[in-house]
Amino acid sequence: MNERTADHRLSTLLERVEDQLRPGLLIRSVDPHDPVRVDRIPQPWRTLGCGNYAAVLVHPDHPEQVVKFYAPGRPGIEQEAEVYRRIGHHAAYSQCFHVGEGYLVLRRLQGITLYDCIRTGSPIPLQAMQDIDEAIAYAVSRGLHGHDVHGRNVMVHEGRGLIVDISDFLNPEPCRAWQDLRWAYHRLYRPLIAPLGLQAPGPVLDLVRRSYRLYRRLNSQGRSH
Ligand SMILES: Nc1ncnc2c1ncn2[C@@H]1O[C@H](COP(=O)(O)OP(=O)(O)OP(=O)(O)O)[C@@H](O)[C@H]1O
Numbered sequence: 001m002n003e004r005t006a007d008h009r010l011s012t013l014l015e016r017v018e019d020q021l022r023p024g025l026l027i028r029s030v031d032p033h034d035p036v037r038v039d040r041i042p043q044p045w046r047t048l049g050c051g052n053y054a055a056v057l058v059h060p061d062h063p064e065q066v067v068k069f070y071a072p073g074r075p076g077i078e079q080e081a082e083v084y085r086r087i088g089h090h091a092a093y094s095q096c097f098h099v100g101e102g103y104l105v106l107r108r109l110q111g112i113t114l115y116d117c118i119r120t121g122s123p124i125p126l127q128a129m130q131d132i133d134e135a136i137a138y139a140v141s142r143g144l145h146g147h148d149v150h151g152r153n154v155m156v157h158e159g160r161g162l163i164v165d166i167s168d169f170l171n172p173e174p175c176r177a178w179q180d181l182r183w184a185y186h187r188l189y190r191p192l193i194a195p196l197g198l199q200a201p202g203p204v205l206d207l208v209r210r211s212y213r214l215y216r217r218l219n220s221q222g223r224s225h
């Protein structure tokens with residue numbers, strides 16, 4: 001697609017966001033530690049995924065882009081836009097095409113999150129983990145931090161690893177999420193879960209997620225005393 005066609009496609013998408021999506025969309029954050037809820041979405045838009053800050057939506061005529069709408073009252077959009085500016089182009093990351101009021105237009109990444117891989121028994125190759133290590137090192141080389149790289153923020157596509165959410169990469173505080181996920185991959189996933197073909201249903205994974213948060217909280221309190 002040449003540049004003029006791409007610009008034209010983007011302005012059509014932006015019109016659809018302003019004319020259809022924004023007026024009909026209802027998102028809310030019930031608990032800041034849980035994914036936001038999409039209560040209403042206008043036809044023919046579809047929800048691709050939800051995080052604790054935003055819902056990610058797609059229009060069928062624009063399958064190459066996603067619109068990430070922040071829930072009212074949830075901060076961070078300017079920081080996320082800044083991270084994309086610093087990342088530039090890299091195969092393991094998306095790209096930001098437009099910063100709107102309350103939303104970003106991003107390149108759509110194909111793939112399945114690690115969270116969904118565990119839920120559905122889809123394989124997570126070692127190569128994908130190495131790609132994510134390399135992508136974090138690249139972000140660090142750009143003055144960023146591999147913050148909040150957890151199971152819903154990384155994806156596997158055709159055996160390669162992608163980082164789908166970099167909204168916390170300006171945060172310099174230490175974050176163990178990726179380190180802990182790697183530990184679980186090498187100690188639990190490779191020796192146990194993968195060979196036995198185990199799957200963990202959504203509620204079990206949510207329990208693991210909540211327990212992990214509690215464990216981290218207790219641990220950091222323990223350290224500060
Ligand atoms: N560029 C993209 N292409 C395809 N799917 C995406 C893209 N960005 C996000 N998603 C999907 O939407 C979900 C939520 O997006 P994202 O993680 O960016 O939201 P968030 O609210 O910032 O999350 P967090 O709670 O981790 O801060 C992701 O887990 C993923 O499934």
Ligand SMILES: [Mg+2]
Pocket residue numbers: 051052152153165
């Ligand atoms: Mg996320």
